[in-house]
Every structure is written in structure tokens, then in C-alpha cells.
Amino acid sequence: MSESLYIIDDSNLQSINYETPDLWFPQTASSDEAFEGTLTTGITGAMASLAFSGSAIVVYGIATTVEGADAPIVQFTIDKSHTMTSMAPNNGSVNFKFPFLDVEDLLDAQHSLDITVHSATKAYPFALDFVAYLPTSGATPTASQTIITSSLPEPTTPVSSTNSSGAPVGAIVGGVIGGLALLLVAGLAIYVLCFRRRSSGQAFFYATPAKAEDLLDQEVKPTPYQLPPPSTPGFGAQSYYSAAPTSAPSAYSAAPSAYAAPSAYSATPSAYAASLPYTAPVAASEAPISEYSAGTSTSGPSLPPSLYVVNNAALSRDSPNQPRSKAAEAGLLSVPQPATYHADSGIRFNSAGESSSSSGAATTSQVLQVAEQVLADVPPTYSEA
Structure with a gap:
């Protein structure tokens, strides 16, 4: 206008x-x-x-x-x-x-x-x-x-334009924030309710009701492990030894000795039995018969029992790796040997190595003759190589 x-x-x-x-x-x-x-x-x-x-x-x-x-x-x-x-x-x-x-x-x-x-x-x-x-x-x-x-x-x-003073901006902003907070709380409540209902329900649904043990029939069960039987130990460092039972005397020891004189081997303990590494003191009545003796032991200390391999009936040796002689395997060493007697030749030697008579009456030639006669009567003896 x-x-x-x-x-x-x-x-x-x-x-x-x-x-x-x-x-x-x-x-x-x-x-x-x-x-x-x-x-x-x-x-x-x-x-x-x-x-x-x-x-x-x-x-x-x-x-x-x-x-x-x-x-x-x-x-x-x-x-x-x-x-x-x-x-x-x-x-x-x-x-x-x-x-x-x-x-x-x-x-x-x-x-x-x-x-x-x-x-x-x-x-x-x-x-x-x-x-x-x-x-x-x-x-x-x-x-x-x-x-x-x-x-x-x-x-x-x-x-x-309003009929009164304008609405404050703070109230409007507060209302918007309050509405958003209300929506957030409502959404959180709905989520919690749904989660609880899902947790309380069954995890799996089956067409027919069945017991718990029936449902596990088709499950693969573990097979228990069977321990293998213990293997038989052999010779060597891992062999097991035990005291050998007292065996019956051999045929040579059971028969009476054909010689009147006692055996030279019966007077002393067996070298093989004395050198065994695994021994234990036992009573005299429990001492076994040595495989190199005449059958009984009447003198000397009682010997401990020989050791046997558990899975072998044969007698143990001084060492598992030491071979036995053929004479021992054949049992010849258990045969009593005849007594041997030696006569004094009467020959003496001085510090210079010269022979001399003990009494001075016999001459050198006489002594030599006597020695030759004595040596001729002595049978030859042999020892194990």
C-alpha cells in the first residue's frame, strides 16, 4: 500500500x-x-x-x-x-x-x-x-x-507470532531428547524379554519324545585302549634274574666216587659260583650243589644260590656275554679226577742258580738219575686252554 x-x-x-x-x-x-x-x-x-x-x-x-x-x-x-x-x-x-x-x-x-x-x-x-x-x-x-x-x-x-511469549528452546530440545530416551528404553526392554524367552526354551526339538539315553545311542563312543601284554625279556642288560631252585644232583655226583681219594675240586669253593655278581647270603642248608663239585660240599663256607634267567631254565653264567666252554657244557668238569701225588726230587738250587745236594753226600749224577726216575713215573696232566 x-x-x-x-x-x-x-x-x-x-x-x-x-x-x-x-x-x-x-x-x-x-x-x-x-x-x-x-x-x-x-x-x-x-x-x-x-x-x-x-x-x-x-x-x-x-x-x-x-x-x-x-x-x-x-x-x-x-x-x-x-x-x-x-x-x-x-x-x-x-x-x-x-x-x-x-x-x-x-x-x-x-x-x-x-x-x-x-x-x-x-x-x-x-x-x-x-x-x-x-x-x-x-x-x-x-x-x-x-x-x-x-x-x-x-x-x-x-x-x-504467538499470543504469549515463545516456547523456550531448552524445553523443545529436552522433549526431543526425552522421547529418544524413551524409545531406547522400550527397545532395550523388548530385546531383554525376547532373549529371556529364547534362553528358557528348548535348544532342540524332536519329532517324538525320547529319553536322554535313547538319544545318545547313535553317538560315537570312544573305544578303551587295551594295554599290550608284557613282552618276554631276553638276555642283555634288561634281563630279569632270580635265584635258581635247587636242582637234583647230576648223574656223576649221584654215583659213588670210583676213587678213594677226595676230588681236588671239592676242597675249594667253585670259582664260578664265588664270582657271581648277584648273590645274597643264605643258610648252609640252602646252599645249592656246585656244578663243578663232586655232588656234596662238606668243607668250606656255604655258597649262595646260582642265579637263573626267568625265561630260561639253563644255569646262569658269570656274565651273560661270557661263552661257556665245551667241557662245561658236556658236564665233564663235574667228573671227579683221580688224586695225583708228587715226590720230592731232592734237588736244591742256590742263589746263583746252581744245584746242590741237601746233605752233601749224593753227587750230582745221582741226583739227576733219581729225578729222571721220578719224573718218568709222573703221568702227564692237561689243563683247559
Whole structure:
């Protein structure tokens, strides 16, 4: 619409009441940038108010762009009940006549306007230039107000209007967060209930009921390991020895001796039995018959029993690795030998090795003759190689 508008400049202190003068800062500018070359900038917390009689009102300011700074946010309240919030753009453009507030279709009556700067910095403050309103019919402007013929601009910024003060942002954010938390708790409860139901159910389902032991009939069972029978030990270092039982005397020892004289081998203990490494002291009645004796032992100490190999009935030897002589295997050594007697030849030798007679009566030739006769009567003897 094109009608006469009344203008209230930012420098008109008779019409505008700056309630927080320490947060408002008067500025000067060229006439091309600001109405009558003046501006009043406000930062966060700045407040101002004015009264007018009309049916429409517009608040103009300067909207620019400041890198690294947020655009100012300003709240306008009409008649203490209608609240609107406006924010300047920060998109790289500059507008010297930016309408922060544009309200029409008001009652044609007396109204009040309150201005509160919610967010603004000195780097990018709220810049108030002037206020224009459409007066009521028959109203006259004051001396400080200017009358211009113009039309009210269309709103260029979103304006919210309510019958009371706007809802706080904290309440809205809290409601959203509470709703999300409620959804999260509900989802967690559903998951826990489903998990418990799944855990309490049966893990497997069978077509027919059966006992637990019947269900394991087809299972593969481990076969117990059978220990192999112990192998028979052989000769060598790992052979087991035990005391040989007393065996019956041999045929040679059972028969009476054909010689009147005792055997030369019966007077002394058996060399083989005495040298056995594995022996234990036993009583005289338990001493076995030596395989080299005449059948009984009447003199000398009792000999320990011979050792036998457990898995061999043959008599043990001095050492498992020592071979037996053929005469011992044939049993010839158990045959008693005839007694042998030796006569003194009477020959004596001095320290120089010369022969001499014991009495001095016999000559050397006589002694030699006697020796030859004695040696001729001695039968030859043989020993084992």
C-alpha cells in the first residue's frame, strides 16, 4: 500500500527509550547507508521500547556479513503479548534497509513495542536504523517524527507470532531428547524379554519324545585302549634274574666216587659260583650243589644260590656275554679226577742258580738219575686252554 508513514529515527530519544544505555552504541554512517546518517547498535542483552498509534509497523536495520561471527537474533513484543523473533542473514550480502520486523493488520489503536537483543556481538551487532508505522486516521506526528509517503515492504524474514511469549528452546530440545530416551528404553526392554524367552526354551526339538539315553545311542563312543601284554625279556642288560631252585644232583655226583681219594675240586669253593655278581647270603642248608663239585660240599663256607634267567631254565653264567666252554657244557668238569701225588726230587738250587745236594753226600749224577726216575713215573696232566 502507498500511504503516508510516520518515521521514528534511531537517534530520536524522545520516542525511543533505550532501557540499557550501556549496551547500545550510537554510530554514524553516510546518508546512502542509513536514514539521516545515524545508526544505533546493540549487543546481547540490550533492550529498548517505544509507543505508537497505528495499524502497522516496520523496524528497519542493516544486515551485513561478518566472517566467523553469528548473525544477531532480536525479539520483538507488541502490546506485551505478541512476540516475534527475527535473525539477520549472514550469506555474504549487505542490505542497508533490512526489515527485521514487519507487522500489518493491527487494531487501529495505541500500541507498544519492546525490543530485546538475544544474541549479538560487537563484531556483528544488531544495527537499528529507524521505525516506520502507519498512523491511525486523524493522528498528528510529533515534532521529532518525520512523515514520508511510501509503502510497507513485504516481510523478507520468517516471523513467528504467538499470543504469549515463545516456547523456550531448552524445553523443545529436552522433549526431543526425552522421547529418544524413551524409545531406547522400550527397545532395550523388548530385546531383554525376547532373549529371556529364547534362553528358557528348548535348544532342540524332536519329532517324538525320547529319553536322554535313547538319544545318545547313535553317538560315537570312544573305544578303551587295551594295554599290550608284557613282552618276554631276553638276555642283555634288561634281563630279569632270580635265584635258581635247587636242582637234583647230576648223574656223576649221584654215583659213588670210583676213587678213594677226595676230588681236588671239592676242597675249594667253585670259582664260578664265588664270582657271581648277584648273590645274597643264605643258610648252609640252602646252599645249592656246585656244578663243578663232586655232588656234596662238606668243607668250606656255604655258597649262595646260582642265579637263573626267568625265561630260561639253563644255569646262569658269570656274565651273560661270557661263552661257556665245551667241557662245561658236556658236564665233564663235574667228573671227579683221580688224586695225583708228587715226590720230592731232592734237588736244591742256590742263589746263583746252581744245584746242590741237601746233605752233601749224593753227587750230582745221582741226583739227576733219581729225578729222571721220578719224573718218568709222573703221568702227564692237561689243563683247559
